[in-house]
Amino acid sequence: MTTILAMPGNKAAAETIAANLHGQLLHPTVRRFPDGEAYVRLDQTTLSPDVVIVCSLDRPDEKFLPLAFLVAALREHGAKRVGVVAPYLAYLRQDRVFQPGETVTSRHFAQLVSRIFDWLITIDPHLHRYGSLAEAYSIPTQVLKAAPLIARWIAENVDSPLLIGPDSESAQWVRAVAEDAGAPSLVLEKIRRGDKDVEVSVPDVGRWRSHTPVLVDDIISTARTMIETVGHLKRAGLPPPVCIGVHAVFAGGAYEALQAAGAGRIVTANTIVHASNRIDVHGMIADAVRHYVSIPAGNMGQ
Ligand code: R5P
Secondary structure (H helix, E strand, O other): OOEEEEOOOOHHHHHHHHHHHOOEEEOOEEEEOOOOOEEEEOOOOOOOOEEEEEOOOOOHHHHHHHHHHHHHHHHHOOOOEEEEEEOOOOOOOOOOOOOOOOOOHHHHHHHHHHHHOOEEEEEOOOOOOOOOHHHOOOOOEEEEOOHHHHHHHHHHHOOOEEEEEOOHHHHHHHHHHHHHHOOOEEEOEEEEEEOOEEEEEOOOOHHHOOOEEEEEEEEEOOOHHHHHHHHHHHHOOOOOOEEEEEEEOOOOOHHHHHHHOOOOOEEEEOOOOOOOEEEOOHHHHHHHHHHHHOOOHHHOOO
16 A cells, blocks of 8 residues: 655645555645744654655745655654655756856755655656756656647647747657657747747748647746747747647746737646646556556666
């Protein structure tokens, strides 16, 4: 029997995992004292040795300390192996020093996570300059890919799709989805000058006017990347693009800004709970967790 803990906001994913594993599902108390310090409490102290915490790591700064305290409580109450399912894994975009005086936060965050957990499962982490998570994480990790599920959604919902990746980093997702969906694809060039200052160059797309453009990216954060691309495609006379992101980070009013910019449907996977969630990845996660917890600790590798 495996114990599954749902961190706040992760109930649906944790329920699917618990049902799939016939596990014990716990909903710990996680709240703040009036002074802002974190309070955590397990709602059940009889645990199985194998514990899985489900916690998508968007807005990681506010989540990480409660998570660390919970893992401490679990180990004090008999948990021997504690894994984390983080459908969205944060702190991967600072994968090098861009300006003097910075540090590579992705590496430090990976060390913190690796220190408290025994293994990690995530979906489509933003691996740009890292070839794999093993370059930053010292615990066994498994990466799941949303591409086949995105391709299926496109095949069922979009007529004559033309898949478009807004930058070279998105090429890995766009090409995989295009192949699975049997659709043509284009990858654009992007220059990012600042958090919200993005320029995207679009080649001549006139010959694709009879297609439905489908933008695919891993993360939609400020949505500037998608907004810029939507503007170019509109000016080129293409129909309103369907905008698909794996991870619905949507900083501030990004979702509303993307709608206002003329996007067609905006669709995301449910790695982060959001109104745009249409692509269900919870079953895929549950299958991976079931496989993972059945592996004896010493055989997990990396
Ligand atoms: C960047 O390299 C990623 O693949 C996404 O294109 C990026 O995170 C999107 O960010 P934003 O929504 O802020 O433009």
